Amino acid sequence: MRNGNRGHLRVFPSHQPTILMPDVPYWANSLGLDPTDFGLFHDFLQNGQRMLHHSSLYCNPIIHHLLPRCQRSMALTAAVLCFQASQVGGVESFAKFDKAMVLYRSMPSAEDITYVLDTGLIICNASMHLGYKWTTLLHRLCCLAEVSLCSNGRGADTDYAKQLEVLASMDFDLWIMGRRTPSRHVWATWCLGGSGIEQITGLPRSLLDLMALSCLGTDISADIRQWITTLMTQDTASARRHIWQACAIATLLHMHTMHFAILSDVDDLTRALKAHIGQFRRALLVDRDLNARQALWPLYVVGKSAVDVDTRLYVKMELEGLGLYGDAESKNWIPAILEETWARTNAGERVTTDSVAIEHGIELGIW
Structure with a gap:
């Protein structure tokens, strides 16, 4: 493992704010990457990293935070390569996963804890794509992040606080299908009351607060409706406002489905959500920096x-239209499990997407 050097970071100019990216040839040479791994890293830079967040392509926390750290950690590098390989599957992806796990487990106790958390977080996402159970590791990472935050200070701008936010948002029950381990409800415990936009989800922290509270089984439907009303009065970029509205409405619908709240206007809410998704889809056509994955969870909800054929067909066509699915099996699980659930409920079975996912041994984060 070699120490990184800012002299080996290149400035990439663009119409977006200036960003720093690792000098790929130097990075590959310094860690002894073969041509295959070099190609995987390049693919991660170009597109794969967008599977980890909902922010724009150029101005995102993965580029600014994670990649320069790869120059200092072989375990983190292995996790990134494992994650990118998991996008296409195959025997090689499992071999890279095994290597990443060996390096992760052997990370020294004196290692900067932020590197351990970064590595574990990437491995969680790779595990999900390869069909492994991953929420057990997420649970351990959340525990570690909580201890680190207590030991190193709870300032909102610290690396520890930011990492805890990322793990806390991943831990939301409402967007994990087939979950086997209980949520620690980290956001509701540690992260409430923040302001601004959380970088990984691309959602306002005020909305994430409400989503976290909904995961506790609390009826906060009135608070969510007030949040929606307030957002409509604010000067917010159109595409962002529409996806935020869609996520807020999806939270209401999720609460109704889980019987945390009894709503009388489900049909109206569904129509409104579909309208916001439509506006967001139109924005995608003209703004290539928008991340289409933001529409995934509201559509899943x-x-x-x-229960009606038209809505099911709408969801199926919208998911296909987002163009998110490909060779990796995990990319096709959402529509596959939805369709199996629909077919079995039509046949009179009492199943849910969660129960069907559990039958298949799948734990899937809807992001």
């Missing part, structure tokens, strides 16, 4: 509770 509509689909998992849909």
Whole structure:
């Protein structure tokens, strides 16, 4: 493992704010990457890293935070390569996963804890794509992050606080299908009351607060409706406002599905959510920096509770239209499980997307 050097970071100019990215040839040479791994890293830079967040391509926390750290950690590098390999599957992806796990488990106790958390977080996402159970590791990472935050200070701008936010948002029950381990409800315990936009989800922290509270089984439907009303009065970029509205409405629908709240206007809410998704989809056509994955969870929420043919067809076509699915099996699980759930409920079975996912041994984060 070699120490990184800012002299080996290159400035990439663009119409977006200036960013720093690792000098790929130097990075590959310094860690002894073969051509295959070099190609995987390049693919991660170009597109794969967008599977880890909902922010724009150029101005995102993965580029600014994670990649320069790869120059200092072989374990983190192995996790990134494992994650990118998991996007296409195959025998090689499992071999890279095994290597990443060996390096992760052997990270010295004196290692900067932020590197341990970064590595574990990437491995969680790779595990999900390869069909392994991963929420057990997430649970351990959340515990570690909580201890680190207590030991190193709870300032909102510290690396520890930011990492805890990322793990806390991943830990939300409402967007994990087939979960086997209980949530620690980290956001509701540690992260409430923040302001601004959380970089990984691309959502306002005030909305994430409400989503976290909904995961506790609390009826906060009135608070969410007030949040939606307030957002409509603010000067917010159109595409962002529409996806935020869609996520807020999806939270209401999720609460209704889980019987945390009894809503009388589900049909109206569903129509409103579909309208916001439509506006967001139109924005995607003209702004290539928008991340289409932001529409995934709201569409899933509509689909998992849909009983009529038209709504189910709408969800199926919208998911296909987002163009998110490909060779990796995990990329096709969401529509596959939705369709199996619909077919079995039509046949009179009492199943949910969660129960179907558990039958298949799948734990899937809807992001």
